[in-house]
Amino acid sequence: MRAFRAGLSLQAALLWRSPGNLHVLATVPLYTLILLAMTDASHQAGLAPNAIIAPTLMALWTMALFTAGDLIDRDRHDGTLEPTVATPAPLAQVITGRICAVTAASLIAFAEAWVVGLCFGVHLSVHHPLTLVVGILTTSLTTACTAALIATLLVLTRGGRPYQNSLSFPFYLLSGIVVPIEVLPHWVHPISRIIYLSWSADLLRSAFRPEEPRQLPMQLIALGLLAAAGLACASVLMRRVLDRVRILGTLGHA
Amino acid sequence: MNAIEIRGLRRDFPLPNGERGALRTALDGINLTVGEGEVHALLGPNGAGKTTLCKILATVLVPSAGTARILGRDVVTRLATVRPLIGCVFGGDRGLYGRLSARRNLHYWGALYGVPGHELRARAAELLDRFGLTAHADERVETFSRGMKQRLHLARGLMHAPRVLLLDEPTTGMDPVSARDFRTLIGELRREGRSILLTTHDMAEAETVCDRATLIDDGRILHTATPRELGALLSRHERIEATDVPAQLLAQMGTRSGVTSVNTGPDGITLIEVTDQDALTPVLRLLVDAGVTNLATTRPGLEEVYLQLIGDRGMDVAS
Ligand SMILES: Nc1ncnc2c1ncn2[C@@H]1O[C@H](COP(=O)(O)OP(=O)(O)O)[C@@H](O)[C@H]1O
Numbered sequence A: 001m002r003a004f005r006a007g008l009s010l011q012a013a014l015l016w017r018s019p020g021n022l023h024v025l026a027t028v029p030l031y032t033l034i035l036l037a038m039t040d041a042s043h044q045a046g047l048a049p050n051a052i053i054a055p056t057l058m059a060l061w062t063m064a065l066f067t068a069g070d071l072i073d074r075d076r077h078d079g080t081l082e083p084t085v086a087t088p089a090p091l092a093q094v095i096t097g098r099i100c101a102v103t104a105a106s107l108i109a110f111a112e113a114w115v116v117g118l119c120f121g122v123h124l125s126v127h128h129p130l131t132l133v134v135g136i137l138t139t140s141l142t143t144a145c146t147a148a149l150i151a152t153l154l155v156l157t158r159g160g161r162p163y164q165n166s167l168s169f170p171f172y173l174l175s176g177i178v179v180p181i182e183v184l185p186h187w188v189h190p191i192s193r194i195i196y197l198s199w200s201a202d203l204l205r206s207a208f209r210p211e212e213p214r215q216l217p218m219q220l221i222a223l224g225l226l227a228a229a230g231l232a233c234a235s236v237l238m239r240r241v242l243d244r245v246r247i248l249g250t251l252g253h254a
Numbered sequence B: 001m002n003a004i005e006i007r008g009l010r011r012d013f014p015l016p017n018g019e020r021g022a023l024r025t026a027l028d029g030i031n032l033t034v035g036e037g038e039v040h041a042l043l044g045p046n047g048a049g050k051t052t053l054c055k056i057l058a059t060v061l062v063p064s065a066g067t068a069r070i071l072g073r074d075v076v077t078r079l080a081t082v083r084p085l086i087g088c089v090f091g092g093d094r095g096l097y098g099r100l101s102a103r104r105n106l107h108y109w110g111a112l113y114g115v116p117g118h119e120l121r122a123r124a125a126e127l128l129d130r131f132g133l134t135a136h137a138d139e140r141v142e143t144f145s146r147g148m149k150q151r152l153h154l155a156r157g158l159m160h161a162p163r164v165l166l167l168d169e170p171t172t173g174m175d176p177v178s179a180r181d182f183r184t185l186i187g188e189l190r191r192e193g194r195s196i197l198l199t200t201h202d203m204a205e206a207e208t209v210c211d212r213a214t215l216i217d218d219g220r221i222l223h224t225a226t227p228r229e230l231g232a233l234l235s236r237h238e239r240i241e242a243t244d245v246p247a248q249l250l251a252q253m254g255t256r257s258g259v260t261s262v263n264t265g266p267d268g269i270t271l272i273e274v275t276d277q278d279a280l281t282p283v284l285r286l287l288v289d290a291g292v293t294n295l296a297t298t299r300p301g302l303e304e305v306y307l308q309l310i311g312d313r314g315m316d317v318a319s
């Protein structure tokens, strides 16, 4: 737990000291405005929650992909990975703490989008507050687990970097964050469903609708399974990272 | 119990671009013992295997064969007990969080070594002071000079007051003043009873700070010596450089006992090699008496001493 806390506060300090990492948060109001303008123009007030949820999930995913996903590889590059491995602190715990800090910081996006909505005169009514809270928590958890998977993959595969970029926009589309999945061709649906963001988007939207959120258990199970799968893969890969450092000796140098 | 005990240590690396299975041997069966409270220098040119040895002792690299123990604990099988005992300083620009302050860096690394929260502040402040970094404690490390980073590396390695210190080229990039302070520091750490393994390619540094020095090259140990022997090695073949030496004196010089060679280059500079310190003084006096004022004495570099050692050995084998 000490190592987790140390990682958490290190990453908080790093984010604070290099706001460049938070540039995503600067784009959130913009996306919110664009989406709100679109719902307004199409006279679909019912889509307003989308305009708040979509930029939030986009920010979470972007931060997971580019900031949290980059953690270990950056440490390798800066020569801080080996000294970390040399300490008695378990590397996985340190990294988990750091990823949690990034995920927590990206939740600021939700508050931003909400405030922009208010300024735009959108008063969202939360019909199911508990669903909203549970939705935000499970989404954050699954984001963190997925980020751990990306972070380990990226440091192990030198050729992985080009894929990093291609994982952002296509993911927004596939996961139905911006445009609901129902609009996409049928054959895409199974793909959408293995991306956790699709479950998160549905779950969070349901909190703003008057109907009972009947899908909630299903959505929670899906998110839980995807989180567990991500975490399991990440911990297997974390062992590989340590082996690369200690047995092959190939992760020490840039 | 010994601080460090290394038996038959070997480490091979796969060649980066070599064919499959091709290996480069970085350490080739090293045996080395560092007693508790001893300051031991590991001397060797670039590529000798010093860093590889430090990494194995620091538990971040696994040996291909052989064993290494820190205070009796195996560095491969007893990670959890070994790691808190060691402080490691891998020199250079890397290895610190450049965007954070020196103080923040120390807090973080201290926490990873299990220093309790309430002690972190006091320890960090004390070490920043000890290394003359208090005035810059809250500045970003990326703005630091090479020497300041090097001192911060040392502070980092001492945060958890380890019993065994591994210092890999801790003075590279330090200005001469810091390097002198470093020697004082090693003295203090020795008095505190810490055992130190220190790598360097500076013979004079090894001579002044260590109890014993081991010379390694190409992954093998050439020789283990006391600073006295090291000094003797250095002053063996002490050299004098002089210009405008009268020809008559040159001839006379060549026949003196204790003078191994006299050579005048095309640039008019004469190089006189003598066997030891005792032979040096009379030769210098002769030159001064003859009115030669452009004089300098130089010592052989590490490479030359190596050649000499390898040469001596070669003769041992031959005879
Ligand atoms: N990770 C590595 N992969 C391949 N070769 C390596 C690696 N680390 C060190 N070596 C090789 O091992 C030898 C010893 O290196 P090193 O221990 O860094 O020497 P020193 O620190 O004495 O300069 C060198 O030939 C170096 O190229």
Ligand SMILES: [Mg+2]
Binding pocket: B050, B051, B052, B168, B169
């Ligand atoms: Mg080295």
